[in-house]
Amino acid sequence: MIKLIGVEKYYGQMRVLAGINLEAQKGDFISIMGSSGSGKSTLLNLIGGMDRPERGKIIVDGEDISSYTDDQLTVYRRKRIGFIFQFFNLLPNITLFENIQLPLLLNGIEDANKVKEYIHYVGLEGKENAYPYQLSGGQQQRVAIARALMNDPDILLADEPTGSLDSQTGGIIMDLITTLAEKRRKTVILVTHDQSIAQYAHKIFRIKDGVIIS
């Protein structure tokens, strides 16, 4: 489903990714581990269509997204990708309900029932009208997960999703991601430097200095 062939990425003179080859099938749960500055977030950004490689190809369901225009990448992200971030990145001035609803609205859809359904999945019934600053870190991340799944994306990209949470909450979040991904047959690519979190994946890849070493 996702295929990276000889992907290279530079930031100025600095080479961040040096010929990445990676494959993931539909429903795979992959974890990419590496230390800070190893290029794992860059890899996520490339798969997520937030950037283009200097060399190589990124094939998603037979389409080479590395040659997409900016507008095409925007649509690609909107329809096929769900992002989960370390710092949640919820919009602070809209409610929990509206944050989750956002991807639908960006796609021109208004489906309150679907939003309620996902609020239920993540266990936040009764907090629909709360603002992010009124929620705990774990609760905010659950909102972010619900938001990421709203448009039924094929691919979930999680960048250190438990990095801002304590271990217990982190565990709860990982269970949630795993359950929902399995239930909905999502391809999950998770980036972390935490071994215990990486263990949730079916496959673990290690990246170092822009190269996958195992």
Next chain:
Amino acid sequence: MKFFTLLKLLTLRNVKNEKFMTFLSVVGIALGIGLFIGVKVASDRAITSFESEIRGMNPGVNYEIFDISGIDFDEKIYGDVLRIEEESFPVIRVKGSLKNMQDSSVEINGIDLVKSIRYLNIPLDNAYGIEKISRDMNGVIVTEYFSDRYAMKRGDTFHVSLYDREYPLRIVGIIDSKLLAPDTVIMDIGNFQEYFNKIGYLTRIDLATDEKKADKIRQVLPYHLSLEEKHSLIRNQKAVIASFRYNLQFVSLIAILVGMFLLYNTIFITVIKRRTEIGILRSLGSDKKTIVMLFTIHGIILGFIGSLAGIILGQIFAYFSVIAVQKTVSAMYSAVSISDYFITPSDILRSLLLGIFVSFIASVIPSFEASKIRPHETSREGSFEGRYRKYLDLFTMLGIFFVLGGVCVSYFEYRNVPFSFPYLSYGGILMIIFGFTCVAPFHLILMLRTMKKPAQYVFGAIGKITLGDMNGSVYRFSIALMSVAITSALIIALLTLIFSFRGSLKKWIDNTITADVYIKPLSCTSNYCFQALSHEVIRTIGQFPEVAGVDKYRILQVELFGKKIITGFGDTALSRRLVKTRYFNMSNEDRLKELETGKSVAISEYLGMKYGLKRGDTIELKTPKGKQSFVVTDIFSSYSTTSGFMYLDRRWLKEYWGLDDATQFSIYMKKGYDVETFIRKLQETFSDKYSLDIMNNQQLRQKILRIFDRSFSITYAIELIAIFVSFIGVVNTLLVLVFEKKREISTLRYLGMSWKQIQDNLILSAGITGIAGIILGLIMGYMMSMIFIHVINKISFGWEIEIKVPLLYLSLVTVGLFFTNLLSSLIPSKIARKIDPKRFISFE
């Protein structure tokens, strides 16, 4: 020292780093201050010009003898005065204009040159052409300014329109003196009297004396001559143009207010942006006082820089203001020539203090808010605005209280007129503005609630996100909204005033300008002329077969309750006979008859209001034959002066003033004759010998309207600047929104929002701010226009104006303002485009 280091690190560096924000705030303050200075310099210089005129050429003189009617008097009295006070200087004076330059003004002063040289101890070899003056009857000494301005040198001849003729004058000397008004031209008094056929006349006698001798002199003066201290005359003259000056100053003050909102916005948003920093400082042990001082000083620095820039701008504005003010003052009061438009050190100091004061006010509130930030707030975005919500009700109630208070205070002044200057109404307007500022957040929340469904229906996700953003940032958007509201209100109020005024003026013109041809001396550039036309002109005109009647009109100053009031003497019988529409807009033909036959006077509304006079009251007028009582038979509208006007029948002019001349004519033609042909005939008859301004009815009407339009030219400039400053205000708010929401914008990009959608978000924010601001501005503007028209104008100038709302213009301006608001989102959109989402979404 430690505080200064802290200041350098946290405040100065921030000012340097946030270049664009700093620039916007500085520009806002600079424009407001610049405008204020420009207007102040122009009106100050006009007053200085009047002062120079009154002081004359001898710096030591402190008293003046003059005719109470403002005309020249018999010089026989000079001998009696000289016997009491040796240091007395006779002067004969006339104002005119240079040939073919009607906007130029010239003041010819005939003085006793020999006595002046002796008194001032001027060395004879430096006596500025004194020898040549004694030889050339038309020899004159001019100022250096005059010589530079008109590129003339010694030996050159120039032509001036004086009285009703044109005269050549030859420059025999040039004097450099700051004491003299720039348009001063000096002649020997004997030459003056002979050359201009004014033998035996003086305009005034200047004296350097004390109160004891002054009392003695008063004993010998005839009733029609008055002796007053120069500084008292200067004070009276200042009072005459005070209303004009302060009204202009107030309007420019509102421009500063808009700039103040801009600065408040900047500091407020800086506080929000830096709340993490503030929280860290507080957690490191910084006290609240330090936080307050850091942010207040930030604001003061911006205000100081803005004031400095404003001083430079003000110098540029002053040049244009001086031209506008000079023309208006010359038309409404008397011809004045302003040569100097440079800002003085005291103007600079005042502007700096004003700028610092305004910036202190603008920054002290957000600084106090900054000091209240608790460390934990840094991680919970939205809680800062949330705290303000608690006070929403209080602010709203306070706002309503101040708005109602402002209205009540103005209404009180309207009914009771407790002061001669509309202090309460000006205060009322400021209260209304303050009140609406407090109500603005509530108004915005109401607007957002109203717009929620339509915005989501029309704009979808963008609508939801935008309204959510604005709901979460009500207070910062309220400030931008108020910039728009004040600008809208100012424009609406001024436009309504101008249109209403123009409408009333047109009505007045229709009732007053009824003759076919008007003649006055070309030398007269003001609305009213004091120099009489020659008897030959009067006789000749009467002999033309085209003429049905000539209304010989005479203008004098007549004293009423100690003040000099411009008074017109006309032929009421002729008016009744020849004019179908009533002359003074009177509803009763009997009143005209009373004016014609009874011992009656008609007064303008200003006098009625100022002295509490009504029809049937008796007033005493000071005439050369003593005080005379007249009955007030009519109270009318008059827009040609700002300090009242009276009208009397001509027969009183002869009986009490011993005059039978005229300063201007209104000619009524017989039917069947062409006006233009007649005018050409008049010009052919008089052009050789006389210098006359001959206009037909339409030309005079257009001239009056031109003077009117010109007098408002400064207000148009103020409006334009206010629009620009409010535009900057909205740009400012949106820009900070973009800066603050980099992470959110990045998140939205990750979620699949296109750059165009993000731009739409900003445009919608600007649009909603604009609409909300304009709605508030409409309400405020309506209130302000009512106060301007019914109270301020009435008390300041005595002008009764019928309200006329220029719906088309207001609609155009409103739409224009709205689109300006939308445009203000372009710069923030461009800046937002440059955000690299990957940078702000996470930390490595």
